[in-house]
Amino acid sequence: MKSIKRTQRIITLFLLLFITGMAALVIKIQRESPFYMMNSDKHELGMVYDRNGEVIFDGSGKTQFPEGSLIDLGNLIGDDKGQMSNTLVAQNIDKLNNYSFNAGLVKEGGKAAIYTTLDHYADRAVYNAYMGAKGCAVAYNYKTGEILVCTSLPNIDVTKGYEGIADFETGTLISKALYGTVPGSTQKVSTVITALEIMGADKLFSKSFTCTGHYTNKNGDVIDCHNTSGHGEQNIQQAVENSCNPFFAQLVADPDMPLNSIKKVYSRLGYAVNGEEEQYIDIDGIQCERASTTLVDSNDFNTQWACIGQGETLVSPIQLMMWQSAIANGTGKMTMPHIIDRVTDVYGEVSELSKTTYSKQLFSEDTASTMRQILLTNGANHYSGSIPGYTLGIKSGTAQVKNGDEDNSLLVGFVDDPRHPIAFCVLLEDRYSTPVTSEQIVSAMLNAICN
Amino acid sequence: MKSNPFAYVISGLFVLLAHCAMLANILYNGNYEQIGDVWSLAAAVLGLDLAWAILMPFFRQHTHTVDFILILILNMSLIFQSCFGGVHLSVKHMITCIAALIASRIGFLVCRDHNWIARQKKLIWIGIGLVMIVILLFTGSRSMWIDMGSFTIQPSELLKPLLVMACATSVAEQQKKHKLLWFNVVWENLILLGITAAICLLQWWCRDLGSIPTFAGIYAAGFFMRICYPKAKFSKKTLIGAGIAVLVIAGIGIKLAPAYVRDRLFVDIWSDKTGNGYQQSQALIAIADGGWFGKGPGKGFLHNVFAYESDIVFSTISEEWGLLFALMMIFILLLMLAVPLINPPRSYYHGTLAAGVCAAFTVQMALNIFGSCNMIPFTGVTIPFISMGGTSMVTSGLMAGMLIASQSPSFGKLPAKKKRPSARPAVRKGAGA
Numbered sequence: 001m002k003s004i005k006r007t008q009r010i011i012t013l014f015l016l017l018f019i020t021g022m023a024a025l026v027i028k029i030q031r032e033s034p035f036y037m038m039n040s041d042k043h044e045l046g047m048v049y050d051r052n053g054e055v056i057f058d059g060s061g062k063t064q065f066p067e068g069s070l071i072d073l074g075n076l077i078g079d080d081k082g083q084m085s086n087t088l089v090a091q092n093i094d095k096l097n098n099y100s101f102n103a104g105l106v107k108e109g110g111k112a113a114i115y116t117t118l119d120h121y122a123d124r125a126v127y128n129a130y131m132g133a134k135g136c137a138v139a140y141n142y143k144t145g146e147i148l149v150c151t152s153l154p155n156i157d158v159t160k161g162y163e164g165i166a167d168f169e170t171g172t173l174i175s176k177a178l179y180g181t182v183p184g185s186t187q188k189v190s191t192v193i194t195a196l197e198i199m200g201a202d203k204l205f206s207k208s209f210t211c212t213g214h215y216t217n218k219n220g221d222v223i224d225c226h227n228t229s230g231h232g233e234q235n236i237q238q239a240v241e242n243s244c245n246p247f248f249a250q251l252v253a254d255p256d257m258p259l260n261s262i263k264k265v266y267s268r269l270g271y272a273v274n275g276e277e278e279q280y281i282d283i284d285g286i287q288c289e290r291a292s293t294t295l296v297d298s299n300d301f302n303t304q305w306a307c308i309g310q311g312e313t314l315v316s317p318i319q320l321m322m323w324q325s326a327i328a329n330g331t332g333k334m335t336m337p338h339i340i341d342r343v344t345d346v347y348g349e350v351s352e353l354s355k356t357t358y359s360k361q362l363f364s365e366d367t368a369s370t371m372r373q374i375l376l377t378n379g380a381n382h383y384s385g386s387i388p389g390y391t392l393g394i395k396s397g398t399a400q401v402k403n404g405d406e407d408n409s410l411l412v413g414f415v416d417d418p419r420h421p422i423a424f425c426v427l428l429e430d431r432y433s434t435p436v437t438s439e440q441i442v443s444a445m446l447n448a449i450c451n
Numbered sequence: 452m453k454s455n456p457f458a459y460v461i462s463g464l465f466v467l468l469a470h471c472a473m474l475a476n477i478l479y480n481g482n483y484e485q486i487g488d489v490w491s492l493a494a495a496v497l498g499l500d501l502a503w504a505i506l507m508p509f510f511r512q513h514t515h516t517v518d519f520i521l522i523l524i525l526n527m528s529l530i531f532q533s534c535f536g537g538v539h540l541s542v543k544h545m546i547t548c549i550a551a552l553i554a555s556r557i558g559f560l561v562c563r564d565h566n567w568i569a570r571q572k573k574l575i576w577i578g579i580g581l582v583m584i585v586i587l588l589f590t591g592s593r594s595m596w597i598d599m600g601s602f603t604i605q606p607s608e609l610l611k612p613l614l615v616m617a618c619a620t621s622v623a624e625q626q627k628k629h630k631l632l633w634f635n636v637v638w639e640n641l642i643l644l645g646i647t648a649a650i651c652l653l654q655w656w657c658r659d660l661g662s663i664p665t666f667a668g669i670y671a672a673g674f675f676m677r678i679c680y681p682k683a684k685f686s687k688k689t690l691i692g693a694g695i696a697v698l699v700i701a702g703i704g705i706k707l708a709p710a711y712v713r714d715r716l717f718v719d720i721w722s723d724k725t726g727n728g729y730q731q732s733q734a735l736i737a738i739a740d741g742g743w744f745g746k747g748p749g750k751g752f753l754h755n756v757f758a759y760e761s762d763i764v765f766s767t768i769s770e771e772w773g774l775l776f777a778l779m780m781i782f783i784l785l786l787m788l789a790v791p792l793i794n795p796p797r798s799y800y801h802g803t804l805a806a807g808v809c810a811a812f813t814v815q816m817a818l819n820i821f822g823s824c825n826m827i828p829f830t831g832v833t834i835p836f837i838s839m840g841g842t843s844m845v846t847s848g849l850m851a852g853m854l855i856a857s858q859s860p861s862f863g864k865l866p867a868k869k870k871r872p873s874a875r876p877a878v879r880k881g882a883g884a
Contacts, residue, residue, distance in 0.1 A: 006679040007802030008792050010672055011809045015785055018813040022781065025824055029774065033739035039721060040736040101774075104742045 023127040033101040034094040044098040044105055045080055046112035049144075050087065050120040051341065057089055057158075059096055065159050065392045072127035073120065074076060074156035076175045084173050088114070088339060091285030095343045095352070103346050111208070111348030115148035115341045116149035116299050122448035127151045129444035133434035134169075135408070136176035139372070139424035139445055142325035145335045145356050148422070148449055150318075154174040160255070180314030181427060184397025185243040186412045187309025189323060192240060192374065194307075196267040196367040198422065199256050207254070208235050215246030223249045223308070226398070241378050260296045262307070266293060269362050270319065274310050281319065284340040291315040310400055317425040320412045324423040326374065328393065328414035332368045334359035376416060387440035390446055391416040396438070398431070406430045409438040420450045463504040463521045469523060470496050473530050476772075481748030483538035492540045496526045500546075503552065512558070512793060512859035516672050519838075520787040521555060521851050525778060528837045531768050536754030547841045552847030558852015562616065564861045565800040572620045579613045579646055582606050583653055584631035595659040607659055608842040610650055612849040614666060616675025617643060619853075622803045640677065643670070649679055659707070661822075661830025665814045667697075674808035676803040720825050730756060734766035734823045738774060745773030761838040762831040763823040780837065781816065787854065788812055794858055801857040808850045808857075811835075 025389035038044070045059020056070060057077050057366045070077070078087020089096060098110025117140075126137045126149050127352050136152040152175040156168070195204050213230040215223045225231065231242045232331055239247035251257060263273050272278045272292040280287040293306045293313040305311040318337065325335040336357045375393030382393050394413030403410055409431035415423040424445060474493045483489055500845050503522045507515055525548045532544040537688040562568060568575075571798070589597045596603045621639040647670040649661050678690070720728025720735075737753040740746065751770035753759050759767045769777040788809045796802040812835050822829040833840050835847035 012815045036735045036739040423707045
């Protein structure tokens with residue numbers, strides 16, 4: 001009876017389906033069990049190291065750190081106490097746990113660790129350079145994507161715990177480099193890139209606009225220049241160097257810069273335009289806010305103001321720095337930053353190894369090349385004295401915050417040196433009440449990284 | 452046994468040895484307060500092994516393979532259940548294990564003779580009807596239990612073996628086609644479809660939605676057996692139509708499902724691990740904590756979580772005994788279901804019994820294990836023989852008896868006056884009484 005054998009086929013079908021499901025379950029458990037354990041109260045966390053092998057977090061709590069030695073890294077590295085969620089440890093705690101399905105939870109001698117790309121020495125030097133002022137500084141290798149420095153002030157020494165948390169200064173528990181800030185005139189880098197993409201270098205350089213100290217747009221709104229007596233007639237290079245607001249307002253209103261084209265290039269750069277859903281840039285699990293702006297009408301004050309870098313435009317210092325990589329590399333593609341170099345498992349075997357990745361094409365190589373030259377010229381003409389020893393492509397910015405009561409100073413740029421391919425962004429809050437300048441911070445940062 | 456006493460003894464010794472190894476693990480690695488707890492468990496387990504081995508030869512069977520696998524898995528279950536949270540003999544579970552063994556004998560005796568059971572077909576339908584009436588009258592629309600004071604009964608469990616029997620006894624009717632409008636239909640197929648639909652609706656009414664896939668699985672196995680029956684002539688169009696109908700019904704079911712069911716379908720257990728995702732998240736943590744080799748019998752924490760001994764029992768065993776042992780336990784259950792592959796059933800009736808039991812057991816195991824491990828919605832059904840629960844154990848025992856019957860069939864004579872050649876099952880060449 002041939003057909004009676006179908007009984008066996010039906011039984012085989014049921015059994016095979018079930019066995020396939022069981023195989024999937026075993027694979028799932030194998031892969032996800034570290035995550036499950038991190039959701040329990042059973043942890044045996046390992047170490048986090050900087051790029052030189054210095055311990056910057058000890059999950060076992062056994063390492064005795066010198067007083068305040070980790071104050072520059074607290075709100076970036078974080079800990080397992082649950083007070084800060086957007087930190088390296090909090091987002092990668094399953095990698096740090098001395099657990100594997102095969103070995104179980106290893107209480108002594110586990111070698112689970114995260115080796116970061118951070119240079120703690122340089123990071124601390126930058127922190128010190130702020131001299132108590134507030135802000136943040138971030139720098140990375142624009143060839144490899146390794147984040148070298150990322151400090152934010154005020155900060156917290158996590159080894160001391162969270163006593164008196166209610167009295168902590170605003171911003172203590174977040175790394176400001178990850179969150180949107182008013183970019184000031186560093187935004188003009190994006191606007192120049194946009195103009196280059198829309199009309200090309202020749203046409204852009206052929207255009208000149210006059211600055212009389214202020215500009216009244218077609219709607220009758222006035223945009224002031226920081227130079228009240230005006231810059232006179234300028235081309236794009238001069239306008240970037242002078243950071244001239246009226247020039248850029250006129251450029252945005254120019255008929256050769258249709259608003260739809262501006263929006264398209266801004267979107268390609270990564271801005272959430274006009275309330276688009278904001279996404280995050282993922283840096284090894286740490287979420288970095290994506291830029292956002294409002295562009296409604298080329299002749300509208302707010303739109304022009306947004307393209308100048310004030311008003312409703314917000315960009316994180318890390319994203320400002322990433323755009324610099326696309327310029328410095330001359331490719332128009334950003335080098336994606338990473339903070340984890342490698343991860344070792346409970347046995348000390350490398351379980352994850354970082355690799356350099358790039359964004360999609362944000363702008364053309366021609367645009368990158370032209371923009372690069374504009375910034376290098378600006379650096380050579382204006383920053384060789386204040387930041388000596390480096391060939392810099394650089395753009396400054398002053399962001400009006402708290403309804404214009406305070407000015408934040410920003411510097412974004414890159415080092416044009418194949419031995420030290422560093423892109424950076426420095427934010428100095430309330431610049432007029434601090435004993436330090438953003439140039440001094442950049443100088444201290446580059447000295448610490450490169451020397 | 453008579454044909455191969457050597458194999459019988461070796462099989463018995465293997466079962467004894469397996470249980471002794473588990474008991475030794477408890478002795479050296481378990482969490483117990485008094486050594487007496489281990490000895491009492493050992494006495495219960497080994498006593499049951501010996502008693503079963505002595506009793507089995509009194510039943511005339513072609514093979515005892517399923518019987519030995521049954522006692523192996525039942526006593527493993529007794530050991531597991533006696534260790535959760537600390538070693539102590541679970542008398543309640545031991546009683547249900549004995550009940551399951553007795554049920555397996557009843558299942559075997561009732562189901563082994565196709566001709567006899569075919570004559571009782573209407574009694575099976577009446578039995579299904581009675582159980583459904585009992586459910587309607589006594590469980591209520593939001594419950595599946597009848598409280599009997601010191602214990603509870605889940606009557607819907609009894610419908611599973613009855614549906615397997617109904618499917619098996621109707622398989623021989625496939626050539627009795629009747630004209631209905633434009634279709635040639637087999638009345639019993641329609642009756643079966645109606646019975647299955649009624650059971651599923653009743654389960655819906657009781658909010659025991661987790662059992663619906665089991666009944667659907669049994670019906671599907673029966674359906675496939677019917678279309679395999681000689682000259683059944685199910686067209687491809689019919690099959691495709693049936694498949695589409697199943698998908699449509701499933702889609703409507705999900706759409707109309709109560710809020711708590713949809714919550715379970717789409718819950719993110721890790722963001723709601725103190726609410727709807729509590730049992731599953733704790734179950735997965737327990738498996739991770741146990742690793743391959745477990746924390747040791749009685750050394751787990753999952754016994755503090757509701758339904759640790761039934762709905763999430765796979766995780767509780769994994770935690771204490773290790774995933775490897777839990778997989779081995781499942782392997783033994785699968786081995787029981789796979790016996791018909793080695794020793795094929797000798798008639799369509801017995802084949803349908805085996806396929807129906809296989810469907811019921813695999814669907815139940817899948818719902819329990821994959822549900823508790825967050826691969827599919829969590830339903831709260833039991834793993835046959837492993838989960839604690841008297842009704843579940845008895846019905847599982849009955850179905851194991853059907854499996855035994857499929858291995859040791861008998862083909863009694865038909866009554867002289869009732870000539871129903873078509874009701875006689877197609878018998879494999881060379882087989883028979």
